[in-house]
Amino acid sequence: MDQPAGYLHWGFILISWPNLLVIGLMVVLFGLALVLPFPGHSSSVNEEKKP
Amino acid sequence: MSSAQGEPTGSWTAAARRQLERRLPWENLLPDRQPFYVGSWVYVFGVVTIAALIWVVLSGVVLAAFGPQWWHLSSAGRFVNSLHFWSVQVFFVFMVLHLWGQYFMASWRQGRAPTWMIGVVTFAVSIVAAFTGYLSQQNFAAQYIAINAKDAVNSTGVGGFFNVLNFGQMYGLHVMLLPIAVIALVFLHIIQVRMRGVVPPIE
Numbered sequence: 271m272d273q274p275a276g277y278l279h280w281g282f283i284l285i286s287w288p289n290l291l292v293i294g295l296m297v298v299l300f301g302l303a304l305v306l307p308f309p310g311h312s313s314s315v316n317e318e319k320k321p
Numbered sequence: 322m323s324s325a326q327g328e329p330t331g332s333w334t335a336a337a338r339r340q341l342e343r344r345l346p347w348e349n350l351l352p353d354r355q356p357f358y359v360g361s362w363v364y365v366f367g368v369v370t371i372a373a374l375i376w377v378v379l380s381g382v383v384l385a386a387f388g389p390q391w392w393h394l395s396s397a398g399r400f401v402n403s404l405h406f407w408s409v410q411v412f413f414v415f416m417v418l419h420l421w422g423q424y425f426m427a428s429w430r431q432g433r434a435p436t437w438m439i440g441v442v443t444f445a446v447s448i449v450a451a452f453t454g455y456l457s458q459q460n461f462a463a464q465y466i467a468i469n470a471k472d473a474v475n476s477t478g479v480g481g482f483f484n485v486l487n488f489g490q491m492y493g494l495h496v497m498l499l500p501i502a503v504i505a506l507v508f509l510h511i512i513q514v515r516m517r518g519v520v521p522p523i524e
Binding site for chain 2: 292296299300302303304306308310
């Protein structure tokens with residue numbers, strides 16, 4: 271923890287491993303939010319009457 | 322002058338009240354039902370961002386009340402300092418996830434451009450708020466960041482009135498002006514969402 275982070279250097283891409291890990295986790299979380307069913311939700315039952 | 326209902330027609334307060342009643346009815350501001358398409362985890366990202374902001378503000382108020390010596394040297398201070406830091410991480414992670422979600426559903430559609438633009442401005446102001454926070458830590462990291470940032474900030478032309486080496490200015494911005502701006506923008510953003518409803522899926 272008391273030393274600089276390691277870096278991925280691939281061509282013009284230069285990013286620290288911790289930053290890459292956070293971005294990777296965000297992408298995974300975004301994908302899970304799209305595919306995981308939402309609890310207590312049944313399609314078109316609770317539709318709000320709104321223009 | 323009075324209208325048929327007995328309300329004064331020339332009064333700007335009455336006109337403002339009628340305008341607010343028409344555009345922001347209570348059933349829209351505090352709804353108990355949502356359209357069926359809101360039943361997705363993607364819509365939770367914005368709410369988590371607001372929850373994180375509440376923690377950021379609460380922990381920030383405690384830090385400001387007790388001061389740098391407390392947040393660096395006492396275990397309770399270090400805990401609240403960490404709470405402030407990690408709440409900010411959650412705030413930004415979920416704000417970006419919210420941004421991705423709204424981008425891919427083109428949520429500026431059907432008159433929602435103001436909602437989108439206020440979100441963009443909130444994101445930009447939040448980055449400045451976080452940056453001034455890193456400069457307000459009162460440790461070597463803050464000095465390191467300030468020294469390394471000064472030339473970049475000066476090159477943008479704003480260095481004359483935004484001096485990253487001036488701790489008092491950075492701390493004042495971080496604990497007063499920028500939090501007020503972020504909270505006001507988030508409030509406006511939510512009002513905008515409630516005025517027009519959640520954007521429907523792309524057909």
